[in-house]
Amino acid sequence: MKKLCHLYNNILIVSILLIVFGPPGAVAHCSHFTGMHVHVPPEILALSGSCVDIRCRFDTVPEFNSTKTTYGIWMKYTKKYKNVEESQIYYNSSGSMNTHKMEIIGELWRKNCTTRIFDVTPFHTDLYMFRIENEGMNATYCEDFFMLRVVDSPWNHTLDVYGSNLKEHQSVTVSCSAFTPCVHSPPELTWNLKRDSIRQILTNTDGNITTKIQENITLTYRHDGYKINCSARYPVTGGFKQSPESVKTLSVSHSPKETRASISPSGLVSVGTLLELSCSSRAKPPISRFSWFKNSKDGVTKVSEVQVHRFTATPTDEGDYYCEVTNSLGSETSRSVCVDIFDAPFIPSINIPVGELKEDQSITITCSVSTPCPQSQPGLTWNLKQDSLRQTEKNTEGTFTTKIQETITLSDKHDGYIISCSARHPGDKKGKTAKTEVTLTVSYAPKNTSASISPSSLLSEGNWVELICSSRANPPSRFSWFKKGPEKFSKISTGIILRVKFTGGNEYYCEAENELGKQRSSPITFRSQGTTGSLIYVLLGVVGMAALGIIGFVLNKWYKQTS
Template sequence: MTDRQTLMAFLTANLLIVNMLLSLFFLPGADYCSGQTPALIITTPNILEALTGSCLQIPCTYETEHPTYNSSKTIYGVWIKGGINLLSSPGIIFHSSGSINNYSLDITGNLKEKNCTTLFPNLTTRYTDKYFFRVENGAFRATAIDDPLQITVKDSPWSPSINVTSDLKEHQSVTVTCSAFTPCPNSPPELTWNLQQDSLRHTEKNTDGTFTTKIQENITLSDTHDGYNIRCSARYPVIGGNKTAETEVTLSVSYAPKDTSASISPSGLVSAGSWVELSCSSRAKPPPTFTWFRISEHGDINVSVGQIYSFNATEGGEFYCEASNDLGQQKSFVILVDIKDDKASEFQILNILKILGIVLLCTGIIIFECWFRFCNKPKKEPEEPIYVNHAMVTKTQ
């Protein structure tokens, strides 16, 4: 064979390969380079994640307006793994005719209704790759090369998400939702949390065709929920066991003042003209402002604003504080500022000393009188006994 014949044979073989690949990926006469509308368009998420040992459901629909497409004829779906390269053999892993099924795939959608939803079972990390969908229908053969699907298979599960309104207030009724991504609706994750354990689980279909599993609980908030940690765990069933991930959210609840109280320093009676400090405390969120009032016969008088009220006590009185924020207010109990009378105290001490002196004097007199009487008491003479008829009779003097 001459060099010319060898060259012609090589060119002919390459031309046949190119024509075969063109017939595989393009419609006859379709010119993608000129920017015309692709012969096949599929709708599916651009990126999907899956969990090793579980399954993955790929939501998929397709559209075509090409005149050679005929829904009355048999329609085959084909999945191709890897990049599209016209100079290499395509990585066909599935053909709905049954001729190829390397990954045990199953097109669960009705291809005649342009539904190409597909189930990937028992995934492993080697499934991670880019995938293309192809439709074969008589003379119509087209691959959606403009709509690749990236599948990523991971070993660790996704942490669930806890959704609750951000602006939380006491007495408010809210719905708390724990959601978990569900790539395999046939085996949804089991959700548990530290709220009411009989929360019903349900799986919802998202707008893009994927699924989410949820549990919900309605709670009426109080100040005790502020700082409360809600924990939710998602347990995914996989081949050989389960894989679990957990999420925790801390609630931030606003509430009106609670446990408002007032104190005085120094405590007890206060000397006139000395400094007195009144202090107010309260538990509230957001932090409260404090106002001090003095009770008078003409009504309660606002005497100070602030947590501490210091003043020179010239006279006594009754005081209380009020804590308030946007959600409410609360009053403390009343504190009595009692001024002691120093002159009266001295007079009282003198009176006490006088009384004590009188008591001591009287006591001494009584003791002396008793001693004197005891010592000067006259002695009695002894009685003479007499005898009458041998009987002793006492002679009374």
Template sequence: MKDECRSLKAALSVNVLTVYMFLSVFFLPGVWAECNEKSFLQMTAPKKLEALNGSCLIIPCSFKKTPENGEQLDNSKQIIGVWIKNNTQFFENPKNVIFNSSNQTNIYPMEIIGNLTQTNCTTLFSNLTTKYTERYYFRIEDGTFKAVDRCNFIEINIQDSPQSPSIEIPDDLKEKTSVSITCSAPTPCPHSPPELTWNLQADSQRQTETNTDGSFTTKIQKTITLSDTHDGFTIRCSARYPVNEGPPKTGETLKNLSVPYAPKNTSVSISPSASVSVGIWVKMTCSSRAKPAVINFIWFRSSKDGDQKVAEGESYSLNATEGGAFYCVATNDLGNQTSGKIDLIVGDNLYLTYFIIGGVAVTIILIFFVICIWRFRKNQKQQQQQPTSELELQSPAPKTEDDLHYGEVNFKKRAEDSSASPQDRSQHQETVYAEVKVSQRGNGSTQTADKTEDVYAQVKKK
């Protein structure tokens, strides 16, 4: 039976939706947007609310009796607040009543935290799950008076992921102006507000505010003075929502800053060189960083008579006839900037001068190299020519033991008679003592003294 009822409810909901879509296509818009249901109660609450699975939700709510009824609430009697889910045609079905303030136990974890005697029906919805995604109506019971607002209801959507925070940046951004940047995150339950962090300031103060429809928003704010360095900067803001079970759930938003600024880093470059000969074509280029882009470049030349405008455009070419100092001015809609000066040096025959200087330098290097080789070979030759010891005859002169050298020389004469006896042959043996003067090296050269050699011979007969 329950399954049949559920099937019937589902089919009926589909049919009602189909009819509504059909009528909205073929009839004027707004005809079916108005509620023609007669009601003695008017509820004021946000039309749609979103909350996070595992968190809580505050439903801002107030009510009043309609003028058609003309009755006032009787504070002497107990005022009961009732929440009903699903469509209005099931109001009388007790199964659709999910909360009654007079009951100790209810189907849904709800609590009216507002004062009903002051027409405040604000309700705390706790321990949310995705199955609580429904359309909700509110009813008041005051003794015999029972009224429900059939035209006003609340769409509550429970999501597994939190909503992303929003970053608010003023539209008109300019360099050197101060602006306030705000990061805000929806706060379904101010009892558990999200923690907001961003990359602008770590210690930004968090505050929770009430919106015009009664919902809540948590914000952090930072005031900064803009410069060209902020252009293209990415602001990153994160919102961490606490939940009943598990780690917090985080939503994040990124937004880039676009900051216009006057020209920056204006400079001049020159090609082929800042020092050229007469008649050489030189090209100068002016570069600058700006937003919006540079719309005009103006070239000036400094002279004794003052600075003179010589050209316009990003580059300036000239045939070098004389030197001078040049600079450029870059301009966009927000301002201008002047570059530093660059000196152009022009020589009569600069390349010939460079050639002569280079030739002289090469010649000096070659001469030095040849001298080094000549000295090296000379030293090598002297080392190879070592002094040769020769025996020279010396004239008699005073001699010392260090100057005298003695040697024993045996002379053998040719045998005259092979028949001579050994004794006869032994008588011809001689012992000769010779005095030899050794040549000496002096003053880097070898000198040999030609002296008469004195030889003293003594013949011993044995």
């Protein structure tokens, strides 16, 4: 059981003995009392140039009067319990002594003797004990001393990640904490996890003070291998003292990420080239399976289960390839790479609407080429229109279609029209092209309907002649013949040819008809040879008389001028 140095003012004998027999400068001696102590840590660490807090509380006897003025005294510990010299007193809260820049910041009337020392130097390294002076009680706690050790370098701080077997999507708490000997001047903590994290000052279960910053983070694959570093610097007289940097490297398990497929050599290749398709990925644990797939118009095909797929290029190898990687936490698929063989054939196709095409119908005609790679857009030309806009679309199976298209309104002139489209690979420097042709079939009503007579020379009454009807139409026309009567034209026959006797003054026309419409020819009027000859003779006579008149007029005028 420890001894308590205790002095009661009301014990007259003890007081008289101290006054009479005590050595000069003595302030107290130690008496034996049980059950009362001053409670301080046995050892306290301080940083040179900073401040330090001494946690302290003391026990009292019933005579302690908390309403009366109380003073606390810190002094050098000595084994000579009888007396303490004034030179060994470092601080008196009465203000009479303060050689060590100390200040009691606790409330003595609440039995709290917590003390702060400012501007600590190696000179402060020592053993300290405490004395209390109160009107009801004066006592020196001789055996409840503590050791103050002053260090020149700051302490290592602690960097903690709370959690084990870290995995992506897991939420964890990360903290950086540093020992804080003085609440008045805590260390500054900085790290690379987040700027301006909130600083907390906490009291641990052992009574020590800790300064801490803390963040909650949700782990991703990018945190695997990520180095969290934290540093602390302590304010001291004239600047700061830096503690060694703490570093912790995260180990985070995750499914495959950043999966990439690459091809060598890249760009256009020719048939016979040795190709290497390589697959890479980030994963923890490592990749357990690599798989290569090819996209084509027939669907997806697995081609190998190796990390590097090697083959010699043939025209059938052209296409889109991608890899898939797997570990115990999942799988991921890369973006595709394209094997582009410039001497593989490009065969264009021409697309027109399905069904019967009719005149005045508006249709869209397309010339397209399916290609495996978006960068190999072929050159397309056709005879429908110059400089048609070229478009490239991605198909569902991963291939690409390059096309040109035009919208036209059909007429009878498009029937039998041949549309020709040519395609050329952009990497083919020889200019080789592939060509496709399609012939349009357009239905339309009869056009250019006409009637003619055979023979076509001058005819005489009663001769047999043939009237012939012609027309352009799809589907072909049905023909009808009409003859002019006293009041109107009447239908007299059908068919292409009508055989009749030549009778002057008769008038005929034909009509062509199909499902889409009909058209009438211009009429033909019969004129006999006799009538025609008389008219010619009359015309020649008129012309001859006019010529003779002109000659006579000219001669008469000339005669008058000469005479």
